Amino acid sequence: xxxxxxxxxxPGREVLLMGNEAIARGALEAxxxxxxxxxxxxxxxxxxxxxxxxxxxxxxxxxxxxxxxALEVAAAAAVSGLNAVVAMKQNGLNVASDFLLxxxxxxxxGGLVLVVCDDPAxxxxxxxxxxxxxxxLADLPLFEPSSFHEAKDIVRFAFEVSRKINNVxxxxxxxxxxxxxxxxALGPLPTTRPVPHFDTSKQLSSLPAIVSHPVAxxxxxxxxxxxxxxxxxxxxxxxxxxxxVITCGSGWFFAREARDILGLGSxxxxxxxxxxxxxxxxxxxxxxxxxxxxxxxxxxxxxxENNVKEIFADFNASLPQISFYGKxxxxxxxxxxxxxxxxxxxFSRLTGVALPSPEDGYRASASAALGEFxxxxxxxxxxxxxxxxxxxxxxxxxxxxxxxxxxxxDIGCYGLGFLPTGFRQPKTLHAMGSGTGxxxxxxxxSRFGATQPSLTVCGDSTFFHAxxxxxxxxxxxxxxFLMIILDNSATAMxxxxxxxxxxxxxxGSEAPPVVIEEVCASLGVxxxxxxPFDLNDAAATVYEQLQRxxxxxxxxxxxxxxxxxxxxxxxxxxRIDHEKCIGEECGCNxxxxxxxxxxxxxxNCSVSKAEIDEAxxxxxxxxxxxxxxxxxxxxxx
Amino acid sequence: MExxxxxxxxxxxxxxxGRCSSCGACVDKCPYLTVFHGKTVMLDRCTLDKGRCFTYxxxxxxxxxxxxxxxxxxxxxxxxxxxxMAVKGSRAGxxxxxxxxxxxxxxxxxxITALQSGLIDAAxxxxxxxxxxxxxxxxxTAIPDIMSCCGSKYAGSHSxxxxxxxxxxxxxxxxVVGVPCQVRAxxxxxxxxxxxxxxxxxxxxxxxxxxxxxxxxxxxxAFLAARFDLTAVTRFHIPxxxxxxxxVETSDRVSTIPLDELRPVFQAACSECSDxxxxxxxxxxxxxxxxxxWNTLITRTNTGRDLVERALSARNLLLEDFPEAxxxxxxxxxxxxxxxxxxxxxxxxx
Numbered sequence: 011x012x013x014x015x016x017x018x019x020x021p022g023r024e025v026l027l028m029g030n031e032a033i034a035r036g037a038l039e040a041x042x043x044x045x046x047x048x049x050x051x052x053x054x055x056x057x058x059x060x061x062x063x064x065x066x067x068x069x070x071x072x073x074x075x076x077x078x079x080a081l082e083v084a085a086a087a088a089v090s091g092l093n094a095v096v097a098m099k100q101n102g103l104n105v106a107s108d109f110l111l112x113x114x115x116x117x118x119x120g121g122l123v124l125v126v127c128d129d130p131a132x133x134x135x136x137x138x139x140x141x142x143x144x145x146x147l148a149d150l151p152l153f154e155p156s157s158f159h160e161a162k163d164i165v166r167f168a169f170e171v172s173r174k175i176n177n178v179x180x181x182x183x184x185x186x187x188x189x190x191x192x193x194x195a196l197g198p199l200p201t202t203r204p205v206p207h208f209d210t211s212k213q214l215s216s217l218p219a220i221v222s223h224p225v226a227x228x229x230x231x232x233x234x235x236x237x238x239x240x241x242x243x244x245x246x247x248x249x250x251x252x253x254x255v256i257t258c259g260s261g262w263f264f265a266r267e268a269r270d271i272l273g274l275g276s277x278x279x280x281x282x283x284x285x286x287x288x289x290x291x292x293x294x295x296x297x298x299x300x301x302x303x304x305x306x307x308x309x310x311x312x313x314x315e316n317n318v319k320e321i322f323a324d325f326n327a328s329l330p331q332i333s334f335y336g337k338x339x340x341x342x343x344x345x346x347x348x349x350x351x352x353x354x355x356x357f358s359r360l361t362g363v364a365l366p367s368p369e370d371g372y373r374a375s376a377s378a379a380l381g382e383f384x385x386x387x388x389x390x391x392x393x394x395x396x397x398x399x400x401x402x403x404x405x406x407x408x409x410x411x412x413x414x415x416x417x418x419x420d421i422g423c424y425g426l427g428f429l430p431t432g433f434r435q436p437k438t439l440h441a442m443g444s445g446t447g448x449x450x451x452x453x454x455x456s457r458f459g460a461t462q463p464s465l466t467v468c469g470d471s472t473f474f475h476a477x478x479x480x481x482x483x484x485x486x487x488x489x490x491f492l493m494i495i496l497d498n499s500a501t502a503m504x505x506x507x508x509x510x511x512x513x514x515x516x517x518g519s520e521a522p523p524v525v526i527e528e529v530c531a532s533l534g535v536x537x538x539x540x541x542p543f544d545l546n547d548a549a550a551t552v553y554e555q556l557q558r559x560x561x562x563x564x565x566x567x568x569x570x571x572x573x574x575x576x577x578x579x580x581x582x583x584x585r586i587d588h589e590k591c592i593g594e595e596c597g598c599n600x601x602x603x604x605x606x607x608x609x610x611x612x613x614n615c616s617v618s619k620a621e622i623d624e625a626x627x628x629x630x631x632x633x634x635x636x637x638x639x640x641x642x643x644x645x646x647x
Numbered sequence: 648m649e650x651x652x653x654x655x656x657x658x659x660x661x662x663x664x665g666r667c668s669s670c671g672a673c674v675d676k677c678p679y680l681t682v683f684h685g686k687t688v689m690l691d692r693c694t695l696d697k698g699r700c701f702t703y704x705x706x707x708x709x710x711x712x713x714x715x716x717x718x719x720x721x722x723x724x725x726x727x728x729x730x731x732m733a734v735k736g737s738r739a740g741x742x743x744x745x746x747x748x749x750x751x752x753x754x755x756x757x758x759i760t761a762l763q764s765g766l767i768d769a770a771x772x773x774x775x776x777x778x779x780x781x782x783x784x785x786x787x788t789a790i791p792d793i794m795s796c797c798g799s800k801y802a803g804s805h806s807x808x809x810x811x812x813x814x815x816x817x818x819x820x821x822x823v824v825g826v827p828c829q830v831r832a833x834x835x836x837x838x839x840x841x842x843x844x845x846x847x848x849x850x851x852x853x854x855x856x857x858x859x860x861x862x863x864x865x866x867x868x869a870f871l872a873a874r875f876d877l878t879a880v881t882r883f884h885i886p887x888x889x890x891x892x893x894x895v896e897t898s899d900r901v902s903t904i905p906l907d908e909l910r911p912v913f914q915a916a917c918s919e920c921s922d923x924x925x926x927x928x929x930x931x932x933x934x935x936x937x938x939x940x941w942n943t944l945i946t947r948t949n950t951g952r953d954l955v956e957r958a959l960s961a962r963n964l965l966l967e968d969f970p971e972a973x974x975x976x977x978x979x980x981x982x983x984x985x986x987x988x989x990x991x992x993x994x995x996x997x
Contacts, residue, residue: 406690410688433691596697596698596841597842601678
């Protein structure tokens with residue numbers, strides 16, 4: 011492992027950090043004792059980076075079973091006087107929100123910062139969601155960094171505010187902040203940490219809410235006073251701009267770049283807001299007083315826009331008539347990410363300054379250059395991924411069964427099963443553990459005449475995260491369905507973090523693994539275990555289980571190909587016998603590259619034969635089981 | 648050739664519409680179609696616009712005139728039982744075979760003759776091994792193999808899937824025993840031979856069986872499983888009219904089930920088939936009404952006539968004249984099947 015930069019004790023030194031590492035460094039500079047999370051992109055590297063330095067820094071870091079538990083673990087530290095950070099993606103905040111919307115009413119006694127990394131456009135998510143709404147819902151302060159350095163400093167500042175108001179602070183990042191890299195100037199690291207102590211003389215309860223809710227409002231007001239003068243809100247531009255751009259988060263980057271490209275420095279002002287709830291009311295009012303046209307530039311929902319307009323409404327007697335441009339006016343898209351090109355277009359339309367014309371042939375040469383590096387390939391399971399084999403087996407079993415069985419999908423790498431890489435087998439895709447809940451619900455419908463078998467797939471990490479309550483529910487209500495646990499022994503989608511089934515914890519210490527079979531057996535369902543790489547056996551097992559009544563559990567177990575690849579070399583060398591390959595002829599029609607679609611398989615158009623991509627094939631040998639011509643030859647690694 | 652398509656169309660026009668007769672012509676030739684528990688199952692879409700599955704399927708276009716030209720050297724016979732050289736009563740010369748086979752054991756006797764005389768080097772027959780729930784195709788190359796396949800199965804068996812096995816094993820003179828839809832499929836294979844497997848030459852003999860309808864294997868199996876210990880069933884028999892029952896022979900007794908009770912498990916495809924006597928076979932064999940222990944044997948081609956002569960001279964087969972009244976009745980029954988279906992499938996309406 012390379013030495014971590016986030017634990018460097020060299021104040022003033024500038025280092026290149028990923029946004030998420032900068033957030034982790036900010037937490038270290040704030041003197042955290044505890045960090046917890048359930049992984050989820052684009053947030054995973056925050057706790058990952060802290061886990062790497064946990065022993066060195068003397069902090070406690072854990073990959074919790076789910077986001078709610080992560081927040082609870084962090085909150086326990088924060089009610090005992092410590093600083094704690096918890097990180098999650100937008101979906102995770104939904105999971106944690108039940109606890110969050112009670113914790114906000116009791117408050118804390120140390121410092122607790124909840125970092126939520128939103129994924130505009132849902133690049134690595136099933137949904138697009140603007141988590142900033144939660145800050146208002148929970149009456150908690152919200153901070154949005156606009157640069158990598160600020161990502162670090164805003165977290166440190168959020169801890170200060172949290173300790174002062176005795177409540178949680180939320181920091182919202184987005185993919186382009188979390189996953190890009192930039193220079194970050196290191197601050198000092200604390201030398202001491204408080205000893206945790208829970209003051210048992212006072213209870214922490216939200217009861218009665220009629221009392222605790224106003225207290226939360228009072229704390230938010232205290233925060234408003236603290237943030238008004240913070241350096242994370244700043245204005246750049248002429249005193250009376252023709253167009254005032256109010257922005258936050260990644261919008262600030264794009265706004266500055268577009269302003270400079272179009273040469274709008276003398277007419278366009280940029281007001282960056284880093285503390286987006288509560289709003290720095292005076293600063294906003296002061297800037298609104300000096301313009302008549304305002305563009306609000308932000309990703310996903312019009313949160314900033316609505317808040318600015320609210321201030322405008324409150325103070326409209328003292329403000330000029332203003333035209334607002336944003337999501338409501340249709341000027342800024344109401345979903346997806348911002349980009350420099352998008353912002354350039356918006357600025358150009360609003361100011362009448364023409365876009366610069368790109369150099370001749372630039373577009374063509376750029377796409378040609380890109381083409382060299384990125385082969386045309388759809389979103390797919392990795393070469394040798396056991397999920398491909400599992401979905402192949404499920405597909406076959408469902409076809410043989412012939413009752414139009416419904417496979418309820420779930421969250422994880424295997425969510426990609428929704429696409430051709432998983433033969434489009436899952437018919438639903440919602441939230442962590444929802445496949446099990448829905449399958450168990452569908453399994454109750456035979457009483458109304460439903461004849462379709464009910465199945466779900468669930469990853470090992472998802473099993474622990476949210477599927478267990480649904481399974482308990484199913485067993486108790488005698489639901490008739492098959493739960494297929496796709497156990498690849500990793501939280502693979504987010505970067506192989508350990509989970510409660512793993513023999514090690516986040517800090518690398520030995521940990522007692524919770525055994526899925528034992529959990530299932532304790533609920534009264536003895537699971538069957540099969541190997542997805544034995545395609546026919548796996549398909550036959552799925553089929554057999556489908557014929558049985560009641561709640562059934564099948565574990566298809568095979569280690570993630572990437573995890574295995576890190577530990578050992580290619581299992582077998584696979585070669586294709588071109589004499590035997592019948593390619594596009596009747597009898598095959600490219601089953602391997604057209605239907606099975608492992609990226610380790612290539613179609614050679616010039617000779618109309620399949621080939622192995624030696625660079626990425628991991629030698630799992632599954633393709634050899636599907637070739638109707640027996641053209642795949644295993645040669646040993 | 649008109650109207651040739653691929654798996655997508657086969658699925659739409661035959662599999663999805665219940666017109667599949669479980670002949671086995673399409674399965675196991677590719678990764679997309681297989682047999683499972685008595686049903687033809689599509690595992691994936693193929694997308695080829697022309698495939699053996701659709702082309703060889705007896706439920707799709709069948710060019711009777713092209714087939715008749717190739718088999719008989721003459722136009723198709725529009726009569727109720729097709730082109731006929733001779734119709735005889737027959738039974739196996741060996742009483743042991745006659746008693747084990749259905750009726751008089753004629754098919755068994757003919758196949759043994761064909762193997763012994765070198766007319767064929769392998770036979771594709773239908774086997775139902777003890778303890779197996781579903782009958783299936785098998786490649787028989789020796790007399791014990793043939794003997795193990797005696798007796799009617801009455802259910803769609805996909806037995807033509809074994810023809811692929813015989814071809815892969817390299818047999819050059821293959822005999823096929825089948826019901827009318829299977830005979831049609833085999834003749835289409837020889838006519839179109841999409842992958843140039845030498846099918847016209849390598850399919851040397853086609854023995855057709857009389858057939859009015861067959862059970863749908865998966866449903867028939869479920870029907871029986873609800874009533875019998877299937878491992879104890881030794882033989883099925885449907886006696887000639889007017890009995891209208893299925894006899895199920897188990898180790899200790901014979902049970903009868905009225906055919907009307909079984910009607911829901913008939914193959915839907917059979918109600919559209921207008922060929923009762925396997926009109927495009929070399930020889931066709933069926934029950935001999937009113938004469939237990941004997942079969943009706945129709946010789947249709949020179950190949951068939953040659954085989955019958957060899958069987959006679961080897962004393963593998965006994966023949967007798969077929970009464971005019973029986974022939975008339977056979978023709979009436981066959982015409983009635985045609986009338987019920989108005990010749991739909993044979994003229995290729997699917």
